[in-house]
Each structure stands twice: as C-alpha cells, then as structure tokens.
Amino acid sequence: MSDSLADFSPSLQHIFKELLQFDTVSRNPNIALIRFIESYLNELGIDSQLIMNDEKTKANLYARLVPQTEGGVMLSGHTDVVPVDGQNWTVDPFKLTELDGKCYGRGSADMKGFIACVLESVPRFKESNLRLPLHLAFSYDEEIGCLGVRSLIEHINSSPEKPTMCIVGEPTNMEPVYGHKGKVAMRCNVHGHPCHSAYAPQGVNAIEYAAKLVNKLTDLAEPLKEQQDERFDPPYSTLQTGVIKGGTALNIVPEHCHFDLEMRYLPQADHSASLNALQDYAKNTLEPKMQSVNANTGIQFEVLASYPPLLTDPQSDFAQWVANWSNSQNFGTVAFGTEGGLFDEAGVATIVCGPGSMEQGHKPDEFVSVEQLKSCHHMLENLRDWMSE
Incomplete structure (x- = not known):
C-alpha cells in the first residue's frame, strides 16, 4: 500500500490544503495566508507578531512558545512562491492534488509542505514540557532576493529572547545542508x-x-x-x-x-x-x-x-543534533540560496533541512512526496522529544 496523506492527521491535510490554495506568488500579497496562520495559532492560545511591509500588503509572522528564556530553536520558512506563468501544468497549481504518493501544487516542495508539517506539530510542542523555547518564523519575498525576512531578523535581534539555532525548511530531501553560496x-x-x-x-x-x-x-x-x-x-x-x-x-x-x-x-x-x-x-x-x-x-x-553565504560547521553540536533529528548524516551544500545566510549572519546558527527536492521546485507539476512529509514529521517529533528532555 503506497503512502497517503490519509496516514496523517486531518489537521495536516487541512493545513496543507489551505496553504496551497493561497496564491502567494511574490508579486501578490501574502496577508490572507499569514492571517490564516495567525488565526490557527491564536486558537491554540499562541500569540503572533506580524511585521508588515510599508504598504501593509505583505507580512512576516513571528511566534514563540514558552518557556520565557533566551535561546531555543527556530523553525523558518518563506510563504511566497514562484509564478506558474507559461508553465504547462496538468493539475491546478493552487489546489492540493494527491496522486500515487505525491502531493502536487505550487509551493508543495518549496516550501509549504514544511510549513504545514510545522504548524501541525505545534499542538504537541505546546503540550510538552519544553525546556527551551520554540520559535516560528514565516517570511515573504524570499523568491525575489530574500527581501522580506530582513525586517523579521531586525525584530528578532531587538528581542532579549533571541533563538540560538534555526532550521530553514527548504527542500533538501530531508538531508542536512550546512552551506550555500x-x-x-x-x-x-x-x-x-x-x-x-x-x-x-x-x-x-x-x-x-x-x-x-x-x-x-x-x-x-x-x-x-x-x-x-x-x-x-x-x-x-x-x-x-x-x-x-x-x-x-x-x-x-x-x-x-x-x-x-x-x-x-x-x-x-x-x-x-x-x-x-x-x-x-x-x-x-x-x-x-x-x-x-x-x-x-x-x-x-x-x-x-x-x-550572504551560509557555512555552518557540520561537526558542531547543532549540526549533529539536526542529523540525529532528521535521521541523516548525509551533510551537504546546495546550489540555491536561502534565508539561512541572513539568520547565520545575525548570530543564529542555521542548518537547512526540509521535505522535497528542488528538482521539483519552480517547475510545472511541482510536488512533494508523502514519504518526505513523513520524514519531516519524524524530524519534528525528534526535535520535540529533545526539547522536552
């Protein structure tokens, strides 16, 4: 029997479906998607902070789970996607379509699949007795030069309770990436x-x-x-x-x-x-x-x-922890850029690790496999266990 989204909770299925339906191509506003995430977190009793652009058409979202101490781990993803103009899609790019263990839709791999897994895991993080805070950071305009996240980083830098570690969930086949140009x-x-x-x-x-x-x-x-x-x-x-x-x-x-x-x-x-x-x-x-x-x-x-580039020591404690959480010691680099270099430059040690492959990202009929989503789910559960020890 092949992997299916039915193997997950109804919550993940709903969140993933909703995220893909928002047309957040970088030229468009992302406010509707951000408000959806804000409402979801609010129902869980978690406050969010929105960092808007000047026109109030786009926003970053930042949230933090107790305890009220500095440090902790940040899970980061961008909410914008690349255009579908001129691409020959065989499915609706802004609708979740599941076929043969693959979930199709613009942004499914890059990187709404990761965001869906993170949001679905939040209730379990909240119910756990965390010894370190969990930070959530969702940005805009990554696809056009990592523009939106800069105001989010300014906000984080001004906080006395800044995270010390960050996982950027770009598609890496769930293998930890320590560097890019x-x-x-x-x-x-x-x-x-x-x-x-x-x-x-x-x-x-x-x-x-x-x-x-x-x-x-x-x-x-x-x-x-x-x-x-x-x-x-x-x-x-x-x-x-x-x-x-x-x-x-x-x-x-x-x-x-x-x-x-x-x-x-x-x-x-x-x-x-x-x-x-x-x-x-x-x-x-x-x-x-x-x-x-x-x-x-x-x-x-x-x-x-x-x-800026990213170059995290793969022998560092944090890198080795991510390898353990993701069940992969296959460290590497990627050719594409991420927001990770900016987080690292701000003093937050960063590893890139997320479900899916950039081989599918930016292309028609973009997809992420259910198997990759399961691997991401397991990584987040392993992280939760580690943060609850």
Whole structure:
C-alpha cells in the first residue's frame, strides 16, 4: 500500500490544503495566508507578531512558545512562491492534488509542505514540557532576493529572547545542508546619446557600451575559477549576465540599455573585488569616452538583491543534533540560496533541512512526496522529544 496523506492527521491535510490554495506568488500579497496562520495559532492560545511591509500588503509572522528564556530553536520558512506563468501544468497549481504518493501544487516542495508539517506539530510542542523555547518564523519575498525576512531578523535581534539555532525548511530531501553560496544581483544602466544611425559617430551607442561591460564581466569571471572549494557545485564563484534590453529601432543610435548581472560567490570569497573592478572600468575607462561625445551620458549600477553565504560547521553540536533529528548524516551544500545566510549572519546558527527536492521546485507539476512529509514529521517529533528532555 503506497503512502497517503490519509496516514496523517486531518489537521495536516487541512493545513496543507489551505496553504496551497493561497496564491502567494511574490508579486501578490501574502496577508490572507499569514492571517490564516495567525488565526490557527491564536486558537491554540499562541500569540503572533506580524511585521508588515510599508504598504501593509505583505507580512512576516513571528511566534514563540514558552518557556520565557533566551535561546531555543527556530523553525523558518518563506510563504511566497514562484509564478506558474507559461508553465504547462496538468493539475491546478493552487489546489492540493494527491496522486500515487505525491502531493502536487505550487509551493508543495518549496516550501509549504514544511510549513504545514510545522504548524501541525505545534499542538504537541505546546503540550510538552519544553525546556527551551520554540520559535516560528514565516517570511515573504524570499523568491525575489530574500527581501522580506530582513525586517523579521531586525525584530528578532531587538528581542532579549533571541533563538540560538534555526532550521530553514527548504527542500533538501530531508538531508542536512550546512552551506550555500552568497549572491549579489545588480542592474547596470547605460545612458547614451541618440541620433540618426546615418550619423552614428555623433551619438553614443548605449548598447555597444553595455556590450563592452558584458565582455569585461566575462573576463572578470575567469580568475574566479582559481579559488575553488570542492564542497560546492560549481566549486568556484560565478559571474554572469542574465538579461539585457535596449534600443528602439535599427536606424536610431540607442539612448538606453540596461543589463542584469549576478554573482554567486563562495563563503570565503571577496565578492566585492570583481564587482568593484567592473564599476571602476565603467567609471574610469568607458564614461570618459562617452562624455567626450556628449556630457550627459553615463553609467549607473544599482543592487537589485543580495544575501550572504551560509557555512555552518557540520561537526558542531547543532549540526549533529539536526542529523540525529532528521535521521541523516548525509551533510551537504546546495546550489540555491536561502534565508539561512541572513539568520547565520545575525548570530543564529542555521542548518537547512526540509521535505522535497528542488528538482521539483519552480517547475510545472511541482510536488512533494508523502514519504518526505513523513520524514519531516519524524524530524519534528525528534526535535520535540529533545526539547522536552
């Protein structure tokens, strides 16, 4: 007999179904989902704190179970999901569909399956005689650069009862992950001078100058391969262009062009050196040439998103405890980024471990297996037992 959601409590089935029905693609509000969690916790006698964005359309949720002491373990997950636009789904992406031991829906793996397991476990944590507090942290806008969680971290840092450990439940097949690279995403805006293409030398071609910068970026990426860390895949920092846009018509020298670039860097790497070199090239080499033709031209850079790397010692007590709770000593790193680097930077030791695989995340017919949800359930029960000793 195959695994089924019917093996779980009705509570988990209900929570998981409700979470998937909220369309929390990052461009949309997440307030309805957050209010659902807030109401669920309130019925259990647990107060929540909402940390809103300026528009009051999105919120982080933070809650804490007794005892009233500092330290403890935080369970963290993001509530936003990636879009389904242009993807060929065979099931409704915003409805829980269970087939052959798999639970389909946008966010089922990344990472509403983990959040559902956490929420379903809360009553048992509450009924236990916990010797350490359990913290719950649910964020927004992770998928567009770990943006929302920063105000949540500020809130936690201002609290005298800050957690010392954190499990981020990103999909890792329930194997403990101790590291990932950091990331910086930037946009380069090139402002040229337009004219008729018949008189091209009188203009400043924004696309051509952007191309020079892209070529420079490619050159700067090569030396990064010299510093390697085999714990990561690829084992070196990377620098690449992802989007470029510019121009209006073939017979007009383009006035504007912009391109987006990203750097994914090893924890021990000096990521600023390469990015500074690119900006120095723009300012000291290209801009003087552009402005010799027209003084109103120029190049500007802006940071779109960034998050720090994560590198937790897998031999630390906390890492070994997570390995015991998850019944897996298969430590590793992941190629994707998480909020874990930000928590770790704030002084909260962090391991990433959650149900499902990123092989299914972000894709059409995203799913998490019932078997993975069971493994997550067992990890949370093991954590509860450890916190109740």
